[in-house]
Amino acid sequence: MELKEVLRFADEKVFSTTGKHLDDLQEAILKEAVQGRKYAAKVAKDRGCSEGYVRVAAAELWKILSEVLGEEVSKVNVRAILERAKFYNFSPTIDSENVTVNNHVNFCQEKTRSPASPAKSEQTPDKPQIDLGDAPEIFTFFDRTPELSTLENWITVDRTRLIALLGISGIGKTTLSLRLIDEIKTQFDCVIYRSLRFSPTLDATLTNLLQIFSQTSEIPQNTDTKIFQILDYLRNYRCLIVLDDVQMLFSIGHLAGNYKSECEDYRLFFKLIAEVCHQSCLILNSWEKPREIARLEKDDRPVRSIVLSRLEVAAAKEILREQKLADEKTWSTLIDIYQGNPLWLELTATLIRELFGGRVAEFLQCEMPILDESLQFQLSQPFGRLTVAELAVMVHLANQHEPVAVSQCFNKIPYSPSEIVNAVRSLGNRFLLDAIEREKITLLSLNPVVKQYVKTQFS
Ligand SMILES: Nc1ncnc2c1ncn2[C@@H]1O[C@H](COP(=O)(O)OP(=O)(O)O)[C@@H](O)[C@H]1O
Ligand SMILES: [Mg+2]
Structure with missing residues (x-):
């Protein structure tokens, strides 16, 4: 509001x-x-x-x-x-076209209906119920101070209900969200982390959440009822829920952020989280921007998104130091080539240790960038999801020496201007291309690692 x-x-x-x-x-x-x-x-x-x-x-x-x-x-x-x-x-301003749940439109009426048996009833704010499921353990964490403080502010001051934490694979979304949990967990009654890496149905995810919320009471059969019970918990308790790997809900071979048919009902669930009044926050980690996020943000809902970019040089150097690399003077060059992406740096550092005895200067003698096999595998995942038009745009951009305007792609790629524009936008929502404004023109380019990947795999 x-x-x-x-x-x-x-x-x-x-x-x-x-x-x-x-x-x-x-x-x-x-x-x-x-x-x-x-x-x-x-x-x-x-x-x-x-x-x-x-x-x-x-x-x-x-x-x-x-x-x-x-x-x-x-x-x-x-x-x-x-x-x-x-x-x-007042009546909530929920888009009735999309709300079919139980014919239950005015959620405010639900206020008096308390959750069946709140697992949290005896807990104090200092002792939140925490269930991080299979979250990875975080051993080291550098930098990300501005991002942490932005997120903290959105959650604790602005009371944002839905946050999308976005960015290319390996940039540090999982790590950052777990660090955030660690910093603010005492402000919540309940903190949950779950990965959606195996594309669970919404029903399965809701069942899982309800099992955590109400460990003793019976879980309803019906998905609609599950949604309403979850919303009750989110209203009556302050919960922080991180759903990671949300990109796995989106379909392969379609433009970014399109739900698989069996996952389509997540769209409504996320919309309800944004629009219904409650005191909790849901964070969605994804390397594809969910489509409804942009619309909800525009509608001035308590919804925000943040795109993670490269780690600061000092922090990236700490990663290389941990990996015991030599030739510190050359580290900035290495960090620049690998875009300050912590995962790309970790994988490349392992290669440098194994093959070059940790000597970065010697590694940099090779024609850059070298893509380690596991780095190629990392990149193959988002690339495996592209439409043919998106791939054609990527191949075209990989062969350019300078950034190019969108209109310069027309006639060079065998697709209509509409298809090309949609493909470019979708690639942006996958964080695979860089767009810069120069003299009131948007110019597109690929970073050296992605460019190299496209050239080796598709040219
Ligand atoms: N801020 C950070 N400080 C140190 N290491 C980091 C940081 N962010 C990410 N990493 C490391 O980079 C790798 C990828 O991070 P991860 O959070 O899994 O990325 P994403 O979820 O975006 O794919 C992990 O090994 C993680 O330990
Ligand atoms: Mg992750």
Whole structure:
């Protein structure tokens, strides 16, 4: 919900109960507090009064809002309570065309229906229930400070309900999400990590989640009922759920982000997570951008996406140091060639150790980039999913020495301009090509590793 909307709603509620609108000072305090900011010093400075005065006014405001909204309001929970109250006040704006679940449109009615037997009822916020399933153990973690703080902010301050953590395979999505869990787990009642690498049906995933949420109660048979039970948990408990390898839900040989027919109902589930009011967060890790994410982001839902790019040079050097490589002076070149991709660097470092005794300078004498066999295997996975038009675009780009405009691909590839444009967009959603703006023109190119892969495999 937009800040303006939250403020307007608070004012309307206060006015309808007390007959008085919020005054300027109360509005200023509320504005800062709902954005999760420390308000006392700023509001005092802006209004030329003392911080003490602002604090007293704030205490009075929380009291009024608590009375008006019927629950204890403080600076910490004011946004969540206002959003929830607004949601329960009005019908949700769910796209009815897509909601067929149980003919059950107004989820707010569900508020009073508590989960059957909450596994979490006796737990305190310091002791969240954590189930990381088969998540890999993280031994080392470097950098990613800005990404961690962005994610933390979205989750804890903005109360974002659905986040897509995106980027090419090996860039560090799994590692980052596990690190994030480690940093913020105490703020949740329940933390779950699951990989969808074997493309489970939505029903199987929901059953799995319900088994964690309610260990003792019976799991309903029906998928619709499972969805509603999950939403109940997400509403009544603060849960953080990471679903990894979401790309495995998408079909091979179609443009990026198209669900396999047997996984199509995930689309509705993710949409509900974004649109229905609850206090939890679902993170989707994927090397293909789910299509609905862009639409939901545009609609101003509590939905965000972040694309992971290369590791910082200093962090990438730490990876090479761990691998005990020599010739530190040449490491920056190596990092640049392998795009600061931690997995590509790890695989290449192993090759350098095994064949060149760890001497990076000697390895760099070879014609670059050398693609280790396991690196080729890594790249074969996204490439195995491309449409023929996408592959044709990649082959065309791999043969260019300079970045080219999209229109320069027309007539060079045996596909219509529409097919080429769609293919380019889809490749962007797979993070396989680089697009830069130069003099108001979008120019496309491939990074050296991907270029080399295309040349060796498809030319
Ligand atoms: N920030 C990081 N610091 C150190 N190693 C990292 C970091 N991010 C990723 N790695 C390493 O890179 C490899 C690939 O990371 P992973 O998270 O599995 O990528 P993705 O999930 O995007 O495919 C793993 O071996 C991981 O240990
Ligand atoms: Mg991963």
